[in-house]
Amino acid sequence: MMTSSILNPLDFIPQIPIGNWVDGFIQSLRGLIGPITRIISAFLSGMMGLMSDVLILIPPFLLILIISAIAWKLASQRVAAFSFLGLSLIYNIGLWEESIITITMILVAVFISLLIGLPTGILSTRYELVHKIVWPILDFMQTMPAFVYLIPAIFFFRLGVVSAMIATVVFSVPPVIRLTGLGIRLVPEDMIEAATAFGTTDWQKLTKVQLPLAMPTIMAGVNQCIMLALSMVVIAAMIGAGGLGAVVLRGIQRVDLGLGFEGGVSVVILAIILDRITQRSKDANE
Amino acid sequence: MATIKVENITKIFGNRPKEALEMLKEGISKDEILEKTRNTVGVNNASFEIAEGETFVIMGLSGSGKSTLIRCMNRLIEPTSGEVWVGEDNITKMKPEELRNFRRHKQAMVFQKFALFPHKTVAENVSFGLEIQGLGEEERMEKALEALDLVGLKGYANQKPGQLSGGMQQRVGLARCLAVDPEILFMDEAFSALDPLIRKDMQDELLALQSKMNKTIVFITHDLDEALKLGDRVAIMKDGIIEQIDAPEDILRNPKTEYVARFVEDVDLSKVLTAEGVMVKAKAVARPKDGPRMVLRKMREAGISGIFMVSRDDELIGYINADNAKKAVEADQKDVENILERDLVTTSPDKTLNELFELMATASIPVAVVDENNKFKGLIIRGSLLSGLVKEEYSHDDE
Numbered sequence: 001m002m003t004s005s006i007l008n009p010l011d012f013i014p015q016i017p018i019g020n021w022v023d024g025f026i027q028s029l030r031g032l033i034g035p036i037t038r039i040i041s042a043f044l045s046g047m048m049g050l051m052s053d054v055l056i057l058i059p060p061f062l063l064i065l066i067i068s069a070i071a072w073k074l075a076s077q078r079v080a081a082f083s084f085l086g087l088s089l090i091y092n093i094g095l096w097e098e099s100i101i102t103i104t105m106i107l108v109a110v111f112i113s114l115l116i117g118l119p120t121g122i123l124s125t126r127y128e129l130v131h132k133i134v135w136p137i138l139d140f141m142q143t144m145p146a147f148v149y150l151i152p153a154i155f156f157f158r159l160g161v162v163s164a165m166i167a168t169v170v171f172s173v174p175p176v177i178r179l180t181g182l183g184i185r186l187v188p189e190d191m192i193e194a195a196t197a198f199g200t201t202d203w204q205k206l207t208k209v210q211l212p213l214a215m216p217t218i219m220a221g222v223n224q225c226i227m228l229a230l231s232m233v234v235i236a237a238m239i240g241a242g243g244l245g246a247v248v249l250r251g252i253q254r255v256d257l258g259l260g261f262e263g264g265v266s267v268v269i270l271a272i273i274l275d276r277i278t279q280r281s282k283d284a285n286e
Numbered sequence: 287m288a289t290i291k292v293e294n295i296t297k298i299f300g301n302r303p304k305e306a307l308e309m310l311k312e313g314i315s316k317d318e319i320l321e322k323t324r325n326t327v328g329v330n331n332a333s334f335e336i337a338e339g340e341t342f343v344i345m346g347l348s349g350s351g352k353s354t355l356i357r358c359m360n361r362l363i364e365p366t367s368g369e370v371w372v373g374e375d376n377i378t379k380m381k382p383e384e385l386r387n388f389r390r391h392k393q394a395m396v397f398q399k400f401a402l403f404p405h406k407t408v409a410e411n412v413s414f415g416l417e418i419q420g421l422g423e424e425e426r427m428e429k430a431l432e433a434l435d436l437v438g439l440k441g442y443a444n445q446k447p448g449q450l451s452g453g454m455q456q457r458v459g460l461a462r463c464l465a466v467d468p469e470i471l472f473m474d475e476a477f478s479a480l481d482p483l484i485r486k487d488m489q490d491e492l493l494a495l496q497s498k499m500n501k502t503i504v505f506i507t508h509d510l511d512e513a514l515k516l517g518d519r520v521a522i523m524k525d526g527i528i529e530q531i532d533a534p535e536d537i538l539r540n541p542k543t544e545y546v547a548r549f550v551e552d553v554d555l556s557k558v559l560t561a562e563g564v565m566v567k568a569k570a571v572a573r574p575k576d577g578p579r580m581v582l583r584k585m586r587e588a589g590i591s592g593i594f595m596v597s598r599d600d601e602l603i604g605y606i607n608a609d610n611a612k613k614a615v616e617a618d619q620k621d622v623e624n625i626l627e628r629d630l631v632t633t634s635p636d637k638t639l640n641e642l643f644e645l646m647a648t649a650s651i652p653v654a655v656v657d658e659n660n661k662f663k664g665l666i667i668r669g670s671l672l673s674g675l676v677k678e679e680y681s682h683d684d685e
Contacts, residue, residue, distance in 0.1 A: 193362055194401035198415045198466075199389030208417070212405045 026155050037156045044108070044162045052104040060091050071277050079276040086269035095247060095266045102233055102243035102270065105161070109168040109229045114222065117173045121180025121221075122206065131181070138174045146171055146232060150239050164233065164241030172228040179221025183214030223278040230271050244270070290336040290470065290502065295358050295368035297351070297526075300325025303366045316525055328354035329365070330526040338469075341496060341503040343517030345510060351526035352506045356472055359504065360393055361385060372470065390419050394463030398475035400455045402447040408458050409434065409443035415466035433465035434458075436495065453484035460492075464499075473505045477512065489515055510549060514538070514558045522546050535563045561642055562635035564671055565655045565664035571596045572606060578614035578622050581606055592651055594662060595626060602654055602662040604628040632656045635663055639671065646671060 030037075055063065064087040072080035090099050124131040149170050153163035187210050195209045211218070237245025244267050251260025298306045306325040309318075316327045329351040336342040346352040357363035359370050361377060370377040372392060380388060394415060402411050413421075413430035421429075434440045437457040447455055456476060463471055477485045489512060496503060507513050513520045514534040521531040522545075530542045538558060541547035569588035572581045572595040585593050585608050595603040603626070610625040619625075631649040633642060635657060645653055652665040 188401075190397055190399055190401040191403060194395070194397055194403075195414075197360060197362060197389060197393075197395040197472075198418050199386040199391075200418050201386065204418060208414075209403060213403070215405075 026152055030155055033156070040166075041157050041162045044165050045160075048104055048108055048161055048165070051108065052101055055100045055104060056097065060096050064088060064091070067273070071273065075277050075279075079273070082276070083273045086273060090266045090269060093262050093266070095244065095262060098242070098244045098247055098263075099266055099270060102230075102245070102267070105165060105168065105233045105236075105241065105243060106226065106229045106270075106274070109165055109172060109233070110222070110226050112165075112169050113173040113176050113225050113229070116169070117176025117221070117225070118180055118218075121177045121218075122184065124177065124181045125184040134177060138177060141170060142174050146235055147238075150236065154239055159240045161241055163239050164236030167236055167239070168229050168232040171232040172225045175221045175224035175228065176218075177221075179224070180214070180218050183217030183221075184210050186217060187213045219278065223275065226274050226278055227271065230267065230274065234267055289338050289371075289373060290342075290359065290504070291369075291371040292332060292334050292336075292355075292359065293369045293371070295329055295332045295355065295365045295370065297328040297354050297358055297363060298325050298366045299328050307366055327351075327526050328363075329358060331368070332523075332526075332528050333368075334521060334528065334531055336502060336504065338502055339500040340518045341505060341516055343505045343507060343513040343520045344523060345507055345513040345517075345520055346523035347508055349525075350523040352508075352523050353474055354526075355523070356474055356504055356506050360389060360395065360472060362395075390415065391466070392468055393470040393472060394466050394468040395472040395474065396456070396459045396463055396476040398478050400447070400452075400459045400479075402455055402458055402462070404446065404448055407444050407446060408439065408450070411447060411458055412461045412465050414462060419466065429465050430461075433461040436464055437461045437491070451484075452480050453488060456480060456488065464495075469502060471501045471503045473503060475506050475508065478507065478509065485512070492516065510553060511557070514553070522549065534558060535560070539563075556639040556643070559639045560635060561633050561637045561639075561653075561655050561666060562663070564639065564642075565635075565666050567664050568594055568662070571662070572622070573598070574603065576622065578611050578619055578625070581622055582608070582611045582615055585611065594654055594665065595622075596662045600661045602630070602632065602656050602660055605630055605651055605654075607651070627651075630654055633666070634658070642666060642671060 058066075064084060067087060068080045068084040071083040087099075090096060120130070120134060124134050146167075149167040150163070153167040153170075157163040157166055191209055191213065192205065195205045200208065233241060233243060234245035234248060237243065237249045244263050247263030248260055248267070251257070251263055296307060296310065298310070300306065300323065302323045302325050306319050306323045306327065309323070310327060310330060314322075316330070320326055332351075332355055334342075344352045344355060354363055358365040358368075359377070361370075361380075365378060368378070372388070375388065377385070377388060403414065406414070409427060409430045412433050413426040416426040416429055431440060431443060434443055437460055439454060439457050439461065442450060442454065442458075447458060450458065456479075459476070477488045480488060492503075493516065505513075505516055507516075514537070517534055519531060519533055520537055522529045522537065524545050530537060530546050532540070532542075535558070537546065538550050538553060538555060541550055569590055570584045570593060572584060572593045574595065574597060576584070576595075581593060581595075585591065591608045593606050593608075595606060597603055605627045606622055606625055607627070611622070614622065614625050630651070631645055632654045633645060633656075635655055637645075642653070646666070646668060652667045654665050655663040657663055
């Protein structure tokens with residue numbers, strides 16, 4: 001024992017209580033921003049509730065047709081056919097409501113991600129300082145295991161849909177910021193110069209030249225954002241998010257392979273539909 | 287209105303421009319400044335004036351600072367020191383808002399790589415400047431189509447730039463500028479990315495357009511032939527310094543520095559020199575009231591074997607050969623009517639030597655140079671044609 005300690009001087013350093021510190025920090029933060037979190041919480045759950053209520057109210061067959069039509073318009077006939085068959089299958093195996101909840105969560109999370117991500121991405125190309133601050137945070141956010149986000153989310157917003165939503169946004173916002181920034185930076189210098197030479201203001205340059213030209217890259221970011229949101233929404237079932245994730249989770253808890261598989265297939269179907277629709281509309285812009 | 291005055295423009299790239307500027311003023315060389323401060327001198331103390339309606343060409347090889355200089359003129363690049371005036375306006379002192387207005391209404395720029403917006407149609411590209419000016423959709427499209435018509439691309443309005451050839455794309459680039467009807471047209475190596483044949487077409491078209499529009503054009507090129515062809519005056523740049531500013535012919539015939547001399551060495555003079563440049567003034571001319579004796583005396587005094595007759599207003603009337611004049615005197619004729627040759631070979635002042643060679647081959651008498659109003663300007667004899675092709679040695683004087 002003694003020898004091992006001498007050979008390993010690191011043993012003499014008392015354990016640094018990183019866990020306690022983070023705990024304490026989160027706790028005190030919770031007290032400070034409690035009112036804000038309650039507002040956010042109310043807003044998010046209200047928005048989610050309203051949206052899923054509306055979607056549930058639409059007769060399933062009509063909604064399937066609408067989604068297929070959107071797929072046709074934005075992507076292709078094949079994607080439309082797949083959407084129709086896939087969604088019909090989900091309805092058939094009785095996971096329609098769960099899927100609606102999952103879709104709603106994704107839509108709201110992606111909406112918030114874009115709301116945060118697009119301006120942040122744009123700002124990062126204007127101000128080097130923003131870039132320098134935001135990029136390391138993004139690296140941190142993306143390398144941190146996804147499950148870890150669930151814990152502070154619960155602390156601030158309690159178990160349930162809102163926490164899941166927050167964790168999902170944190171998880172899915174990085175590609176939006178990164179690819180918006182990248183897309184704008186990739187706009188050829190001579191386009192910017194031409195725009196400047198015609199006397200554009202910064203805002204005109206952004207809206208008339210930079211954003212349209214960056215659109216394919218930004219859409220790739222949106223596509224990734226949706227995919228990440230979908231994967232996180234499933235994981236977030238562990239903190240009570242509901243939806244298809246909950247089905248999969250039940251399958252795990254009961255070691256019910258059939259149930260788990262049905263939930264999993266439904267997730268895959270949604271993933272493919274969302275991916276193809278956003279990817280094709282990205283290509284169309286090029 | 288749109289005279290451009292560039293006064294002592296200097297541009298230094300790098301993080302210690304003030305220091306470098308001081309060194310430059312002390313006469314320290316560009317290379318030494320680069321070594322000591324890591325800053326690059328882009329343009330070194332350039333000054334010139336461009337008249338309204340003039341086509342001013344800035345010529346230099348890559349790295350000579352010509353592109354930097356043209357960008358200093360509309361402040362796409364901020365000059366380190368010096369001033370740019372357009373008419374009464376000091377461009378270099380303008381606030382952002384004023385500068386934007388200047389860029390929107392007074393000038394437009396054509397770029398080497400076209401810099402068209404790939405996400406917009408040809409018509410939308412052409413109307414971009416108008417959109418920025420804040421014009422309504424309808425008026426915009428109307429003017430855009432007019433501009434497209436000027437460059438012969440009206441039928442392509444709804445295509446995307448990517449679907450057009452290089453030459454057509456640059457026409458769109460030109461139309462995009464013409465649409466805002468600027469006083470000044472900045473053209474940065476506008477034709478350099480085009481194939482030689484298409485480039486020549488574009489040059490001819492620009493000259494044709496310019497004769498109608500009479501804009502002030504600042505044209506950048508690295509191609510001497512292009513510079514000489516397009517420019518009313520040409521500035522030759524090297525290492526950020528303007529070596530010489532002159533009319534194309536003067537540059538060819540009197541290069542002021544060794545660099546310019548070496549540059550123009552290989553130019554085919556016969557393509558550049560014009561009738562006006564090689565013609566000689568008539569030593570004497572006959573007037574309509576002159577009789578045969580008077581005519582003969584004028585010839586003898588001037589030591590010439592033939593004489594052109596011009597009216598009081600210098601309009602060319604005809605030509606009289608010395609032999610014929612002598613015969614008329616011997617026959618005691620009162621006037622020169624029957625020895626006056628009225629059917630003459632003439633040329634306009636802007637014909638190039640190349641074209642003159644053919645004329646000279648068939649003409650038996652000297653060729654008269656007349657302007658568009660048939661005013662007699664001078665004459666071309668074989669000797670003057672040949673001597674025009676021999677360049678005067680440049681004399682190196684450091685004044």
